[in-house]
Amino acid sequence: MNNVTPEAPELRKDPVTGRWVIIARERAKRPQQISGISLVKHSHSNDFCPFCPGHENETPPEVLSYRSPNTQKDSEGWWVRVVPNKYPALISSTPCKKSAHGIYDRMNGYGVHEVLIESPHHCHTFAELPTTQIQEILWAMRDRTVELRKLPNIKYVLIFKNWGSEAGASIEHPHSQIIGLPVVPMRVMDELSGASKYFEFKERCVFCDIIQQELSDKTRIVAENDSFLAYMPFASRFPYESCIIPKEHTSYYVDVTKNQVNDLSTIIKDLFSLYKQSLGNIPYNFMFHTAPLSKSETNNYYHWHIEVIPKLSTVAGFEWGSGFHINVVAPEDAAKHLCEAKDAKTALDD
Amino acid sequence: MNNVTPEAPELRKDPVTGRWVIIARERAKRPQQISGISLVKHSHSNDFCPFCPGHENETPPEVLSYRSPNTQKDSEGWWVRVVPNKYPALISSTPCKKSAHGIYDRMNGYGVHEVLIESPHHCHTFAELPTTQIQEILWAMRDRTVELRKLPNIKYVLIFKNWGSEAGASIEHPHSQIIGLPVVPMRVMDELSGASKYFEFKERCVFCDIIQQELSDKTRIVAENDSFLAYMPFASRFPYESCIIPKEHTSYYVDVTKNQVNDLSTIIKDLFSLYKQSLGNIPYNFMFHTAPLSKSETNNYYHWHIEVIPKLSTVAGFEWGSGFHINVVAPEDAAKHLCEAKDAKTALDD
Numbered sequence: 001m002n003n004v005t006p007e008a009p010e011l012r013k014d015p016v017t018g019r020w021v022i023i024a025r026e027r028a029k030r031p032q033q034i035s036g037i038s039l040v041k042h043s044h045s046n047d048f049c050p051f052c053p054g055h056e057n058e059t060p061p062e063v064l065s066y067r068s069p070n071t072q073k074d075s076e077g078w079w080v081r082v083v084p085n086k087y088p089a090l091i092s093s094t095p096c097k098k099s100a101h102g103i104y105d106r107m108n109g110y111g112v113h114e115v116l117i118e119s120p121h122h123c124h125t126f127a128e129l130p131t132t133q134i135q136e137i138l139w140a141m142r143d144r145t146v147e148l149r150k151l152p153n154i155k156y157v158l159i160f161k162n163w164g165s166e167a168g169a170s171i172e173h174p175h176s177q178i179i180g181l182p183v184v185p186m187r188v189m190d191e192l193s194g195a196s197k198y199f200e201f202k203e204r205c206v207f208c209d210i211i212q213q214e215l216s217d218k219t220r221i222v223a224e225n226d227s228f229l230a231y232m233p234f235a236s237r238f239p240y241e242s243c244i245i246p247k248e249h250t251s252y253y254v255d256v257t258k259n260q261v262n263d264l265s266t267i268i269k270d271l272f273s274l275y276k277q278s279l280g281n282i283p284y285n286f287m288f289h290t291a292p293l294s295k296s297e298t299n300n301y302y303h304w305h306i307e308v309i310p311k312l313s314t315v316a317g318f319e320w321g322s323g324f325h326i327n328v329v330a331p332e333d334a335a336k337h338l339c340e341a342k343d344a345k346t347a348l349d350d
Numbered sequence: 351m352n353n354v355t356p357e358a359p360e361l362r363k364d365p366v367t368g369r370w371v372i373i374a375r376e377r378a379k380r381p382q383q384i385s386g387i388s389l390v391k392h393s394h395s396n397d398f399c400p401f402c403p404g405h406e407n408e409t410p411p412e413v414l415s416y417r418s419p420n421t422q423k424d425s426e427g428w429w430v431r432v433v434p435n436k437y438p439a440l441i442s443s444t445p446c447k448k449s450a451h452g453i454y455d456r457m458n459g460y461g462v463h464e465v466l467i468e469s470p471h472h473c474h475t476f477a478e479l480p481t482t483q484i485q486e487i488l489w490a491m492r493d494r495t496v497e498l499r500k501l502p503n504i505k506y507v508l509i510f511k512n513w514g515s516e517a518g519a520s521i522e523h524p525h526s527q528i529i530g531l532p533v534v535p536m537r538v539m540d541e542l543s544g545a546s547k548y549f550e551f552k553e554r555c556v557f558c559d560i561i562q563q564e565l566s567d568k569t570r571i572v573a574e575n576d577s578f579l580a581y582m583p584f585a586s587r588f589p590y591e592s593c594i595i596p597k598e599h600t601s602y603y604v605d606v607t608k609n610q611v612n613d614l615s616t617i618i619k620d621l622f623s624l625y626k627q628s629l630g631n632i633p634y635n636f637m638f639h640t641a642p643l644s645k646s647e648t649n650n651y652y653h654w655h656i657e658v659i660p661k662l663s664t665v666a667g668f669e670w671g672s673g674f675h676i677n678v679v680a681p682e683d684a685a686k687h688l689c690e691a692k693d694a695k696t697a698l699d700d
Contacts, residue, residue: 012584015544015548015560016540016541016545016557017540017541017544018544019673019675020585020674021585021586021674021675021676022674022676023586023680023681024677025678025680025683101567102563103559103563104563158672160671181674186674187367187671187672187673187674189673190369191366191367194364194366194367195366198366206365206366209365210366213452216452217451217452233364234362234364234454235370235371235454236371236373237369238670287671287672289671307671320635321510321537321635321657321659322510322535322637323369323536323539324372324508324531324536325371325372326371326374327371327372327373328374328375330373333375
């Protein structure tokens with residue numbers, strides 16, 4: 001059809017909504033093999049972990065690590081390690097080239113797909129990791145964003161973490177993913193568009209107004225410190241959905257300060273400790289929403305934040321197709337439930 | 351906070367994106383009871399089905415049925431039956447009233463939520479039902495839409511079917527759901543907005559152009575007859591996602607003609623027979639996208655269709671939060687796989 005090889009990943013644009021998707025055929029798999037079973041790739045059995053120390057040669061060579069002095073690249077001695085994804089959804093070795101096929105738009109699957117191994121320990125969650133280690137993870141996320149934004153044609157760096165196989169994690173060892181994209185994701189575009197309209201009308205950042213409202217209502221807040229607020233959004237789509245947001249207006253995660261990283265590590269640990277105490281070791285998706293790399297005017301109206309979506313319901317239902325969500329747990333009830341765990345913990349500690 | 355009782359369903363608007371969600375607290379359930387387990391309500395054990403003939407008193411009184419002459423309402427003798435949902439996400443007995451809470455917008459959970467019982471038989475799928483029965487289902491969907499659009503403040507009628515517990519079906523017996531909404535769902539809004547822009551630019555319906563392109567490419571079509579086309583969208587978000595669309599430009603499903611209903615029943619049976627032959631009895635979501643009830647100008651640019659999303663992957667992943675999808679099965683490969691089943695069937699029949 002054009003000069004895209006069948007195996008290479010490809011970006012395609014929906015002609016109606018303008019949404020881009022990645023078509024990343026899995027070369028080794030025939031469609032027959034995926035019918036009725038999970039599409040998640042469990043490339044290693046449970047007793048062998050490619051992300052554990054000593055198995056560094058199981059991953060592509062590291063692009064970043066924080067490690068002890070006098071230890072070698074791609075050997076033990078690291079506490080945070082970033083490697084290219086072995087099964088990338090996008091590749092940087094292809095040109096960033098758009099083409100038309102009739103009314104359809106496509107693009108070579110240009111981009112970067114990396115894995116951030118968050119700890120040498122196989123089982124540690126955000127609730128168990130020391131805040132100092134969470135800080136190291138947050139710095140590595142920032143460092144890679146700084147690096148990827150230098151690449152030509154990278155318009156957005158998407159940082160996310162799937163925890164638990166129900167939420168899409170194919171490997172148990174705690175890790176995040178960093179994707180450098182030649183396009184801005186739809187949900188971020190929706191937020192940019194809404195926030196921009198609000199700013200035009202009110203000359204204020206809608207996220208700053210949300211923070212004020214949440215601080216005044218107090219019914220949806222689950223954790224707070226000097227720099228950050230963790231709350232359950234007023235119009236939560238999912239039970240126990242939460243949002244972590246910097247109190248000070250900032251558009252870009254890369255502009256995070258040292259004090260903010262310290263406070264962010266604390267609020268992440270606090271939030272996930274509450275989840276653990278209230279609900280157990282639940283699967284979840286955790287993702288950064290930050291302004292696109294090149295739009296300096298977003299400084300006025302966009303406010304970076306982290307979305308956390310616990311995967312408590314076994315189904316997605318019709319929401320995919322309609323964009324219409326039914327949430328059976330009100331955010332106020334969810335926040336109250338989490339805060340009860342906090343109060344119980346405090347009472348125990350006293 | 352306002353005059354909404356805590357138990358009543360409520361609509362809430364996301365202040366950034368404008369997306370409405372339904373917060374429908376489940377009265378009988380404490381948050382503790384949903385932790386770590388499915389949120390799907392299995393209100394009846396497998397051996398008792400509230401939708402089977404003889405159990406008509408297990409549902410609220412029927413609002414529509416197609417039944418044999420001389421049989422009583424809410425008794426046996428029906429072949430299609432529509433009843434109010436026993437656990438409605440929205441209720442019509444509340445006023446359709448918007449209110450502000452600071453920067454947030456909310457609305458009473460006004461609306462209608464009905465269940466369409468598709469057959470007296472407990473296990474029949476679209477692949478097994480006679481096309482005449484599928485026609486009856488399609489007419490009942492239309493009849494209820496005609497009825498619900500008469501209600502004040504109903505802006506959209508959403509018709510969908512969840513098949514299989516993995517796709518959100520809480521009761522095994524084949525059924526669809528009909529929701530009358532006081533707002534238009536986000537995904538439909540996105541399509542309306544994109545289709546409207548395309549029309550402004552090209553003075554053509556984007557869906558009509560897609561049909562032409564699909565008929566010319568031939569690589570993504572899985573079924574076709576005089577009135578309808580079933581194809582796998584160019585920018586499919588999910589493996590084996592498909593779309594059924596009338597070849598003739600029509601904005602509203604309620605304007606469907608008798609010949610079209612006949613052809614629609616055939617293409618539905620064809621499509622789901624192919625799914626079954628290729629992939630087995632897979633769980634899926636099936637939903638109508640039609641123009642909103644009140645916007646007559648959409649006649650020019652919006653084209654109703656049905657979206658089918660098989661639930662083959664066990665996870666939603668980070669797509670919820672980013673709107674960015676990675677699809678590991680190209681639609682051309684999926685279409686080829688389904689058509690191989692058709693060819694094998696034809697060879698067998700010969």
